[in-house]
Amino acid sequence: MDKETYRFMCPAGIASLSFLFSGKALQWLCGTTKDDDGRETSNFILFGDLLARMVPAAGECKGFRRPLALSAGQAQYSEEQLSDRWNMGRKRIRNLLATLTDLGLIDTCRSRVASVMTFPCLRGWETADGIISNPFIHSEQREK
Structure with a gap:
């Protein structure tokens, strides 16, 4: 991965990231x-665009x-914002997020107040x- 791509997908304030991907997840990430x-x-x-939204430390x-x-x-995150940013309908965004969840790349929690995602494939990061x-x-990923 080149330096510019890494900077795009890396949240501000993070020097490095450590991931654990399944074979299926890695295969999907290599697709389009x-x-x-x-x-x-x-x-x-x-995936990097979603990851760039992550906060490295607790805060508002x-x-x-x-x-x-x-x-x-x-x-x-907001499905509406992702729809505008990625030029895809909201149903397609919802299906894409479901695929990312099924692959173990993200977990999502939607409520009336906000939609929040986490990255269970991310082992940790360095600041x-x-x-x-x-x-x-x-x-199960902690034990590996």
């Missing part, structure tokens, strides 16, 4: 998805209508303050 105009986008870029996310307290390793283990990694 077509937008509503038929243009192909790398699945790795789509102010990018939406209501501020939301997020834990380290969480990201707030200027040191190495942080992902509190949302699945227990």
